[in-house]
Amino acid sequence: MSRIGKIPVDIPEKVKVQxxxxxxxxxxxxxxLSLALPPLASVAVNDxxxxxxxxxxxxxxxxxxxxxxxxxxxxxIGVTTGFTRQxxxxxxxxxxxLANAKITLNLGYSHxxxxxxxxxxxxxxxxxxxxxxxxxxxxxxxxxxxxPQFLPSRALQRQGGSLQ
Numbered sequence: 735m736s737r738i739g740k741i742p743v744d745i746p747e748k749v750k751v752q753x754x755x756x757x758x759x760x761x762x763x764x765x766x767l768s769l770a771l772p773p774l775a776s777v778a779v780n781d782x783x784x785x786x787x788x789x790x791x792x793x794x795x796x797x798x799x800x801x802x803x804x805x806x807x808x809x810x811i812g813v814t815t816g817f818t819r820q821x822x823x824x825x826x827x828x829x830x831x832l833a834n835a836k837i838t839l840n841l842g843y844s845h846x847x848x849x850x851x852x853x854x855x856x857x858x859x860x861x862x863x864x865x866x867x868x869x870x871x872x873x874x875x876x877x878x879x880x881x882p883q884f885l886p887s888r889a890l891q892r893q894g895g896s897l898q
Contacts, residue, residue, distance in 0.1 A: 739799035742783040743807045746814050751784055751806075753777050758784075758806060762813030769809060775802040784810075 745751055749762040756771040771777060774795040778785050784806050788799040811817070823830055823841075831838045839847040 737800075739786055739788065739796075739803045741803065742780075742785050743803065743810055745779070745782045745784060745810065749810060749814060751779050751810075753779060758809070760806070760809040760813050762810075764813050764816050767809045767812055769802075769805055772798040772802060774798045777802065777806065 746762070749760060752759045752761075756773070757768060758771060758777050759766065759768045761767075774789050774792075775798045776787050776789070778787070786799060786803040786806065788795045823839075825842060827840065828842060829840050835850060837849045839849060841847060
């Protein structure tokens, strides 16, 4: 049995999970997500836990077993706490400023980099050592602006690690 697939997914109090045919729907405080299940995996809800099982022990079935469990876990996390990526700016003269719906980054280049954000993104106005943005294209694009180099004190990177 898949090591990841055999672990049940705990369902928090404010989350509802519904399984119908080959579809899983997860609804929580932050929204509603749905997933079309792969043909070799099945999902059941038992006592505030989601259990993923597979049809047989073939290699594709084992792969879909672990994948399905991970996707359901990510859906539960997404509707309860949401997804964020934290970025750090390290370097002498490196800074970021927030104005309206754009962030202006000074990352040691001869020009400023202006990064536009959609209005639904939330940013904390506290310390600018860590920029917070939703997971996805936002932080991926920022990381490619100034990659960590051989000088570890000059970079725009994920908090606690590297973007590479």
